[in-house]
Amino acid sequence: MDPFRAFHTKIQVLANLNENIVNSHFPEELDHCVVRRKKPKTSAKADNSWSISSDSNDNAVPGPATISRGPPRLRPPLPQEVTELILRDLSKVELLPVLRSNKALYSVAVRVLYRELAESSPSRLISLLRALLPQTHVHPHVRKLDLNIASLECPTANLYRTLHALLRRTTGLASLSLDLPKAHSPVWIFEGCSFKLRQFSTSMHCSPALARFLDTQDRIVQLTLRGFQNDTMRSLPYLYMDITHTLTGIPGSGAIEILKKQEAGLEPFVLSPGALPRLAVFNAIHAGPAVVGEVVKGRPVTTVSIPLFSTNARRSLDALEGSAVPLKRLSIISFDPDAPNYIFEQVATRFPELEALHIVVLLAEFTNELLLAACQHLRHFKRLKYITCVATSSEESSVAEEQEIAEKWHEECPTLRTIILPRGRVWFQKPARISSDRNWECLED
Structure with missing residues (x-):
């Protein structure tokens, strides 16, 4: 028997006992769960043998007023919200x-x-x-x-x-x-839907049909597009060789050429000017500059995550400048082998109001020389607190070398609080009340 049923049974048993015994189980000021029963009338003889004298009744102190009690309550005494x-x-x-x-x-x-x-x-x-x-x-x-x-x-x-039927309901x-x-992008499953989303994430392709659906969602705050876009295929064809084979069934570069011919006749992904008026967070997993610019332009986007490809990396960064407000958080996944040579300069000159910058480079390495050379660009940031720079690296770096990089970065950008360098070490500034020879400490220490 579950605890609730046992408690309810106990209350029912108590309700059949003397009222005084039942009430002794509850505080006097609370609403009791027992209904008072009228005492049966007794004969005068019985009253004489058990009752108190009239004199004592006259001198008795009147008790508190009787509290009216309703039926037992099954609803918890807590508010529904609690x-x-x-x-x-x-x-x-x-x-x-x-x-x-x-x-x-x-x-x-x-x-x-x-x-x-x-x-x-x-x-x-x-x-x-x-x-x-x-x-x-x-x-x-x-x-x-x-x-x-x-x-x-x-x-x-x-x-x-x-x-589709469930989404409509x-x-x-x-x-x-x-x-x-x-290869699937069934945007038609949104037809007839009346919901108003605040967060939307999909792997569907950025097609005109998807743009028309987004035009109806004026409450979206966070948008994630994970689909493979047309301009992405042209930017990095060899990474998506298996995808092109899935879409066309033709192996090798022949599939890429067919896709390019098909893309030439496709309608672009275009949003209406009044679409997504509340958009603040945008994550593009495979989108190129055309899609990024179309989503960000004229909207209050403060947090962005985008990929960078070798043929249009700078154009993707240019597309982010169309936001109606300054960017605060920027995450970049770079597929450009040349990214370490320009990434800090290009980001710092465009987005000096950043508070958090996260850079992941997949096809290149960050040497200590390149990291030290980034100091001249970090001074452009006015509010940068958190910076992450992750990349594959063939050379080992000592703790002392990374500490030097962290301290020099902080000299050029005094607002920095946390630094993650390519080898994965997390550096943070030691509180001023702690005396130490080192201003920056590694999480491994």
Whole structure:
């Protein structure tokens, strides 16, 4: 027997006992869960044998007024908002007994159970969709959907139709993440949907159809585009050789040439001027300068993550200057082998108001000489607090050498608080109250 049922049974047993005994289990000032019963009338003889004399009754001090008591309450005494915060700490498995306890807890637990739904297994996703569709009473409670079926080679049209039906019913959806197979971009699943997203992440291609959908989402604050864009294919064709083979079925460079011919006749990704008025965070995983510029231009974007390719790296950085407000956080993943020679200079001259800068270089190395040469560019930053510079490196660097780099960087940029250098060491400034020969300490120390 669960604790709640045992407690409820105990209360029912106590209710059948003498009222004074029951009330002794509760504070006098609280609303009791027992209904007072009228005492049966007794005969005069019985009254004479058990009652107190009239004189003593006249001198008795009157007691407190009787508190009216209602029926037993099944609803928790806590506000629903507090109960919901408590239930959020439970797993979905632990929430199941709460759902079966009573109606009051069910109304709160059902909101917590269906608020965030995430699934990465295709088979379990199908079961989830089939189970959710008939339950119309839970559709308004769904706030976040995170679905990943990228591992599925060829999803059926029926799967997309089922997903479309669910998206049309979840009118309160605020966060949506869809990771689909590389060659699939079924934007039609958004037709007829009335939700207003705040966060949206998708692997769909940046097509005119996707742009039209984004035009209807005026509440999006965070946007992530993970799809492969047309200009990206031209920027870095050899890294995506397997992708082009998937899209066309033709191996080698012949697939790339066919893609270029197809792209020449495609319509560009264009947003309306009034689209995404609240956009603040933009993450582009494979997009080139055309898509980056179209999304950022004229919008209050303060946090950006973009890739840089060898043929258009500077144009991608130029595209970020179209933001309506200064950038505060910038993350760069560079596929350009020449990036260490220009990355600090190009970023510092364009975005002096940055507070955090994260640079990941995949096809090149950062030598100690290049890191020291970056000092002259770091002085352009006015508010930079956090900087990360990660790259593959064939040469080892001692702690003393990295400490020298960190201290010189701080001399040129006094606002720096945390530095991560290519070897992965984290450097931070020691508090002034601690006396030491070294101003900067490594996390490994």
